[in-house]
Amino acid sequence: MNLITPHTYEIRDRIAVITLNGPPGNFLKDPEFIPVDALKTLLIKEEVKGVVVTGAGKHFSGGASLEDLFAQANDAALLEEKMNSGKRLLEFIDVLEIPVIAAIKGICFGGGLEISLACDMRFCNSGALFAFPESNHNMMPGLAGSYRLSHRIGFPDSLKMILGGDMVNAEEALLMKLVDRIVHDSDPAEAAICFLTRITEGRSIPVINSILRAIRNAYVLTQEEALMEETRMFCELVAAESRRRQREEL
Amino acid sequence: MSETSGYKTLLFEVNDGVGHLILNQPPSNRMSLEFFSELAAFTSNLQVMKDIRALVISGKGRHFSSGADLEELTVFLSPSYEEGEGRDETVKNFMNRNIETFRSLWECRVPVIAAIRGVCLGSASELAMFCHFRFCGDDALFGLPESTFGLMPGIGGVSRMVSLAGPAMALELALKGNTFGATDAIKYCLADRIIPKREVVSFALQFASSLPGNYRKEKSPLYLQRTVSHA
Numbered sequence: 001m002n003l004i005t006p007h008t009y010e011i012r013d014r015i016a017v018i019t020l021n022g023p024p025g026n027f028l029k030d031p032e033f034i035p036v037d038a039l040k041t042l043l044i045k046e047e048v049k050g051v052v053v054t055g056a057g058k059h060f061s062g063g064a065s066l067e068d069l070f071a072q073a074n075d076a077a078l079l080e081e082k083m084n085s086g087k088r089l090l091e092f093i094d095v096l097e098i099p100v101i102a103a104i105k106g107i108c109f110g111g112g113l114e115i116s117l118a119c120d121m122r123f124c125n126s127g128a129l130f131a132f133p134e135s136n137h138n139m140m141p142g143l144a145g146s147y148r149l150s151h152r153i154g155f156p157d158s159l160k161m162i163l164g165g166d167m168v169n170a171e172e173a174l175l176m177k178l179v180d181r182i183v184h185d186s187d188p189a190e191a192a193i194c195f196l197t198r199i200t201e202g203r204s205i206p207v208i209n210s211i212l213r214a215i216r217n218a219y220v221l222t223q224e225e226a227l228m229e230e231t232r233m234f235c236e237l238v239a240a241e242s243r244r245r246q247r248e249e250l
Numbered sequence: 251m252s253e254t255s256g257y258k259t260l261l262f263e264v265n266d267g268v269g270h271l272i273l274n275q276p277p278s279n280r281m282s283l284e285f286f287s288e289l290a291a292f293t294s295n296l297q298v299m300k301d302i303r304a305l306v307i308s309g310k311g312r313h314f315s316s317g318a319d320l321e322e323l324t325v326f327l328s329p330s331y332e333e334g335e336g337r338d339e340t341v342k343n344f345m346n347r348n349i350e351t352f353r354s355l356w357e358c359r360v361p362v363i364a365a366i367r368g369v370c371l372g373s374a375s376e377l378a379m380f381c382h383f384r385f386c387g388d389d390a391l392f393g394l395p396e397s398t399f400g401l402m403p404g405i406g407g408v409s410r411m412v413s414l415a416g417p418a419m420a421l422e423l424a425l426k427g428n429t430f431g432a433t434d435a436i437k438y439c440l441a442d443r444i445i446p447k448r449e450v451v452s453f454a455l456q457f458a459s460s461l462p463g464n465y466r467k468e469k470s471p472l473y474l475q476r477t478v479s480h481a
Contacts, residue, residue, distance in 0.1 A: 180418045199426040214408035231345040234404035238327045241400045
């Protein structure tokens with residue numbers, strides 16, 4: 001099925017699979033590769049428990065194509081607005097309280113890498129390649145890539161990648177904790193769907209939301225605040241569970 | 251020197267400057283409501299204990315602890331929601347007290363070492379993650395199975411797991427709620443060393459004794475606490 005953009009989605013047993021579409025490079029014409037509102041509506045309507053983002057064909061995404069970027073460069077206000085829309089989408093994915101996995105084959109550069117960094121986990125195949133080539137063109141990542149990369153892998157490795165423009169292969173990415181798993185014997189998207197199905201099986205959406213929020217709070221709140229929030233969510237789940245049991249008994 | 255008076259669910263003794271707290275409701279050493287009360291009392295005393303330079307925590311018998319009794323907890327916590335707001339505060343206070351209890355282990359001015367044999371599930375894993383070190387037997391079994399009961403870890407387990415194992419692993423383990431053994435625990439950085447099961451406690455006590463009482467003469471165990479708590 002198509003969302004307004006060329007990219008597609010399907011729902012497999014309450015796991016949404018979003019495919020960046022434009023093989024072979026799956027270049028992103030628009031940083032807001034899916035309208036945020038359309039995505040939000042879809043996730044609620046289908047009661048989605050997990051999301052996989054992947055690329056059509058042999059690669060994940062090469063990011064923005066240089067021609068598209070330069071074509072938009074003349075209208076600074078428009079370019080800025082587009083970047084902000086893209087950032088809002090990635091922020092939505094980042095704080096989304098269901099697990100999101102980027103399933104990466106082949107090339108994952110620039111904006112493509114920024115999309116994958118907004119996800120909770122990254123699975124890749126052994127041929128995956130990661131890079132921020134922007135500095136090679138006198139530019140820089142524009143969709144919070146610098147922020148999210150150093151958050152995930154630390155400052156020294158981020159400097160290598162963003163300033164140096166170094167390309168990183170799957171094995172190196174695993175060591176750097178840029179990816180969480182290299183999938184050898186199947187398609188990373190299938191492995192991600194399988195993994196999400198397995199870990200969310202029998203878990204209600206409130207439980208999934210609470211756990212994801214608790215994980216995020218560990219970063220954005222102080223330890224004291226994060227722990228108190230965990231207590232609050234725990235008590236809410238106990239209340240809900242107790243009401244559910246009472247209804248069953250009646 | 252032995253101090254067991256007043257506690258039904260805990261034993262505590264001090265030998266040669268090393269404190270040893272034993273969860274004492276074998277065989278499962280489950281964490282009952284009474285246990286949580288007694289542990290809270292113990293940790294408030296802990297702050298003022300001058301004669302120990304390290305604390306080891308272990309379970310009596312073959313297991314560390316099977317964790318909180320979720321049935322007992324659900325029954326205790328749920329009537330409040332019908333009785334109205336006053337009781338709701340009691341519930342939050344109970345849970346917040348437990349968080350403070352566990353936090354005070356992490357913030358203890360002396361190193362706290364969990365010596366884990368057998369089962370260490372749910373709140374027991376949470377308690378262990380608030381310690382500075384975790385040594386486990388080859389038979390150890392960890393996990394945060396709360397999601398399998400429609401709940402989530404309630405005493406800081408998710409936060410601590412994020413700190414120790416990273417967010418991706420915390421996501422998987424907290425959502426799936428699966429148990430995992432000693433080797434995986436090391437892989438996830440949730441345990442520091444595997445010791446043959448019959449020697450875990452003695453290893454932990456010996457390790458605790460070998461820790462210098464004063465890291466430097468003028469910087470006591472507080473130095474360790476300050477360094478560790480900035481990590």
